[in-house]
Amino acid sequence: MTFLGDGHPGIWNAVESFATQSWLIRREVLDWYHLKENLFKVGGSLKRLEAVEHLLWRGFVNKAIDAFDGVKSKRAKNFQAYLTKHYQRIPDYQYYQQLGIVIGSGDVESKIKQVGARVKLSGARWHLHNVSRILRLRCAYLNHSPLLSVNVLS
Known part of the structure; x- marks a missing residue:
């Protein structure tokens, strides 16, 4: 079963409490459009933002986090924390889309x-x-x- 949500903790807490059945195979996906919206809130270099967008689209979360290592802004640090928190929920969106798995809520x-x-x-x-x-x-x-x-x- 696929659970799709934005970064709000309440959604994932509900998923955790709902999906306790041992027979349930659970897939959690962070909404692509919310992820992209949060990325562009970081601001700064458009070139960097577009490069990170491409990395995230293909599921390269560690590389996306690393792309902000030299950036001192609080927004960049918050975005790195957001990516770290939702690491397991960020798939290769392109692949999921090809499979017909919904990536946006x-x-x-x-x-x-x-x-x-x-x-x-x-x-x-x-x-x-x-x-x-x-x-x-x-x-x-x-x-x-x-x-x-x-x-x-x-």
Whole structure:
């Protein structure tokens, strides 16, 4: 199962508590677009930022960290710490994309907003107490799950 998130610790704490089943093979991926956004917040040399972006795109985290070794700014040091903290969550994004593994959470965030809007519409047919059932059914459908039964949805 792939868990995709930004750098917020709450997300990864939730993943840790959720994914305790021994049978679950867990893949954690740091959202590429959040990673890139944090990279460009460092500022400084555009040439260095683009070089580091390429390194991160291919999963060369150590080289990306090393690229900021001579930089004295607090933002650069914070970014190095961010990369170190999420080291295991930074894959070869190009390879993942070729495999069809989602590398950005934008689509998920969009769907969450869409569900929220449907629940809040006046006269909405989606009711808050049914949302979890609808979402479970949608997930099962998208995953081609054989578990599309009433028992799973309760």
